[in-house]
Amino acid sequence: MTEKNKTARWLRRGVLALLALALLAAAALSGAVLMAHHKMExxxxxxxKPVALRPRGDTAALERGRYLYASRGCVDCHGADGGGxxxxxxxxxxxxxxxxxxPGAANATAAYRPEDWVRAIRHGVDPAGRPLMIMPSEDYNRFTDEDLAALVAHIRALPPVQGTPAMVxxxxxxxxxxxxxxxxxxxARIDHRLPPALPVAEGVSVAHGAYVANMCLGCHGPQLAGGKVPGGPPDWPAASRLAPGKDSALARYPDAESMIRLFRSGLRPDGTPVRVMPFESLRQIxxxxxxxxxLFLRQLPPPRKG
Structure with missing residues (x-):
């Protein structure tokens, strides 16, 4: 066999190998897309268990719900007016x-029963049992019954708007x-067997801090160790590690006042901006x-390995 024939044969084999790899990649992609469809459905x-909804005249619940809506990320995804x-x-x-x-024509929660609010907020599941794709329910899974009912009271009392439906x-x-x-x-990330959290007295305490820290879990992880934000775009930076230890972002904040300045301004102590964090909500805390x-973050042990 001449060198020319040998070269042609190897070229044919290379082309066939590339075609085989392309077919395998296409089959894998097709299979993944099909699995994604099944997961979404x-x-x-x-x-x-349904939480008793608060009457519209419960001013204390409405005020607490307004604060939770403004400070726990609801504004960032649904807008200040709830219009999407x-x-x-x-x-x-x-x-x-x-x-x-x-309230309004495009209201996704218009037909929600009390149990549907619990299912959506705590568990990230719609009334039909399908996953709510981007709802960060791991942040709200530990809401007390009182706070969940207050949040719902505020949402139901919002003025009617001309809004928009969900889009993914x-x-x-x-x-x-x-x-x-x-x-x-x-x-898929929530332990749905956990019972609702019990109320904790509001104050500057580790116990209340642990309750507040539940809002950080969706981005910073269950141990607050940081890492890639689940479901975030590829260009988003990794979430900072909040737990103490090597490379903890907490090292930049020697006291509560310095962390408060971060939440209010969106700037690190050196003046550089923090990307991605929902400061529109965090400023309201x-x-x-x-x-x-x-106080809670300062006393955390370093995250477990593995």
Missing amino acids: RRVDVDV RLFIDAPNGLRVAGPQIA EMPLPVRALYGFGLIQDAA SDTDMRALY
């Missing part, structure tokens, strides 16, 4: 909008990562909640 069986908001519009085609939840547009690579389980929805949170 799956039923999540959650045993929920586009909050991810990434160059790769990932677009996500929270739905209207205030995932490009093929993101859909594939979701299908393969490398990105999970909140319903009370000094009491922030001082309690700082």
